[in-house]
Amino acid sequence: MRLVLSLSEDPAVTAVERAIMEFRSARPVVIEGADARALALPIEDLDEAMAERIEAVAAGHAHLVLPPARLRRLGLDREATGSVALPSVDRTRIETLALKVDGRIDAPVRPADPVDEEALELARLALLLPAVIVVPLGAGVEIDPVLVRVAGADIRRYRQAKAADLRIVSRAPVPLDGAPASEFVVFRGGEGLRDQVAVIVGAPDLTKPVTVRLHSACLTGDLFGSLKCDCGDQLRETVRFMGQNEGGILLYLDQEGRGNGIANKIRAYKLQSQGYDTYDADEVLGFEADQRRFAFAAVMLKALGVSAVRVLTNNPEKIAALKQAGLTVVSDHRVLGRPTAENVRYLASKRDRAGHYIDIEGLLASSCKD
Ligand SMILES: Nc1nc2c(ncn2[C@@H]2O[C@H](COP(=O)(O)OP(=O)(O)OP(=O)(O)O)[C@@H](O)[C@H]2O)c(=O)[nH]1
Numbered sequence: 001m002r003l004v005l006s007l008s009e010d011p012a013v014t015a016v017e018r019a020i021m022e023f024r025s026a027r028p029v030v031i032e033g034a035d036a037r038a039l040a041l042p043i044e045d046l047d048e049a050m051a052e053r054i055e056a057v058a059a060g061h062a063h064l065v066l067p068p069a070r071l072r073r074l075g076l077d078r079e080a081t082g083s084v085a086l087p088s089v090d091r092t093r094i095e096t097l098a099l100k101v102d103g104r105i106d107a108p109v110r111p112a113d114p115v116d117e118e119a120l121e122l123a124r125l126a127l128l129l130p131a132v133i134v135v136p137l138g139a140g141v142e143i144d145p146v147l148v149r150v151a152g153a154d155i156r157r158y159r160q161a162k163a164a165d166l167r168i169v170s171r172a173p174v175p176l177d178g179a180p181a182s183e184f185v186v187f188r189g190g191e192g193l194r195d196q197v198a199v200i201v202g203a204p205d206l207t208k209p210v211t212v213r214l215h216s217a218c219l220t221g222d223l224f225g226s227l228k229c230d231c232g233d234q235l236r237e238t239v240r241f242m243g244q245n246e247g248g249i250l251l252y253l254d255q256e257g258r259g260n261g262i263a264n265k266i267r268a269y270k271l272q273s274q275g276y277d278t279y280d281a282d283e284v285l286g287f288e289a290d291q292r293r294f295a296f297a298a299v300m301l302k303a304l305g306v307s308a309v310r311v312l313t314n315n316p317e318k319i320a321a322l323k324q325a326g327l328t329v330v331s332d333h334r335v336l337g338r339p340t341a342e343n344v345r346y347l348a349s350k351r352d353r354a355g356h357y358i359d360i361e362g363l364l365a366s367s368c369k370d
């Protein structure tokens with residue numbers, strides 16, 4: 001007997017979510033493109049045994065897919081994803097090409113196929129290093145045991161499809177220091193099915209522009225008071241400001257490490273300890289300057305009944321994203337942390353390389369007076 005249980009969710013989305021989980025577990029998946037199929041495996045956690053097994057299937061036809069940021073670091077002038085042939089699945093060579101600071105390109109770089117791009121997107125969605133081994137599969141070739149299969153087109157559509165798919169799963173009052181009348185509202189869904197939190201401070205009047213902040217999670221700064229960034233100060237200053245004024249909504253977004261994940265942020269911190277600045281360190285790892293998308297944050301605000309906002313941020317991208325999503329941005333205001341010996345270079349990089357509105361000289365002058 002065969003029973004059919006039709007899943008309420010979109011099967012295309014389900015397939016991508018299964019594939020993300022396989023990637024996070026260091027298992028390969030099969031990506032089915034319009035006219036090609038390929039086996040794809042992230043390079044993170046590639047052990048000798050898996051390398052040998054991939055080698056047996058690849059028979060010399062594997063290639064390593066690298067994003068443009070990494071190719072630039074390898075000395076190429078490129079704006080597009082590329083792939084390098086792997087005559088053998090050699091872990092040391094793969095690591096050098098994908099990760100090492102002194103890596104240099106040692107073979108021709110071919111333009112990426114659509115399947116290559118989709119494999120890389122899957123690695124990013126899984127918060128892994130953006131570097132993937134791809135083995136084209138000829139027509140009729142089947143792999144045993146059966147691997148998770150996913151359509152490349154579904155991977156491409158996933159982020160956008162999930163951005164608006166958020167629902168409230170729980171809410172309760174949580175009195176905060178300086179803002180006793182606060183409520184936590186937890187949303188679930190979006191990219192990666194993470195939990196995203198809206199903290200409603202006080203009782204903002206939703207018929208007027210509401211003070212809001214989109215705050216990307218920073219475990220090191222928010223929780224441990226790391227001196228490397230300004231996040232903890234910004235978080236607490238926002239709550240204090242909202243508590244003392246007409247209230248507001250703080251979105252605490254699960255976007256650790258500018259969306260790269262905590263593991264990649266700590267990899268980047270290691271590079272920073274060797275002298276790279278915040279954006280160069282990310283580039284060594286293959287990440288473009290900022291991976292974050294903020295459209296889903298606007299969806300959360302709208303779900304809470306907000307239509308016009310005053311934004312607390314120094315980041316022009318956040319302001320643009322809220323406008324793009326159809327919210328009325330009435331004004332934007334700076335929210336500044338304390339400058340420290342350890343974070344001043346980080347702040348300067350954000351100002352100089354990402355156009356953040358940070359008056360470092362003013363900050364330093366005012367912190368000297370204190
Ligand atoms: N990859 C990477 N992420 C970092 C680094 N330092 C801090 N972050 C992350 O950067 C993000 C900063 O978030 P926010 O404070 O919301 O954003 P912002 O872009 O600085 O904008 P505003 O604070 O609103 O002006 C957090 O996710 C941090 O974890 C770093 O050196 N590398």
Ligand SMILES: [Zn+2]
Pocket residue numbers: 218220221222229230231232
């Ligand atoms: Zn931080």
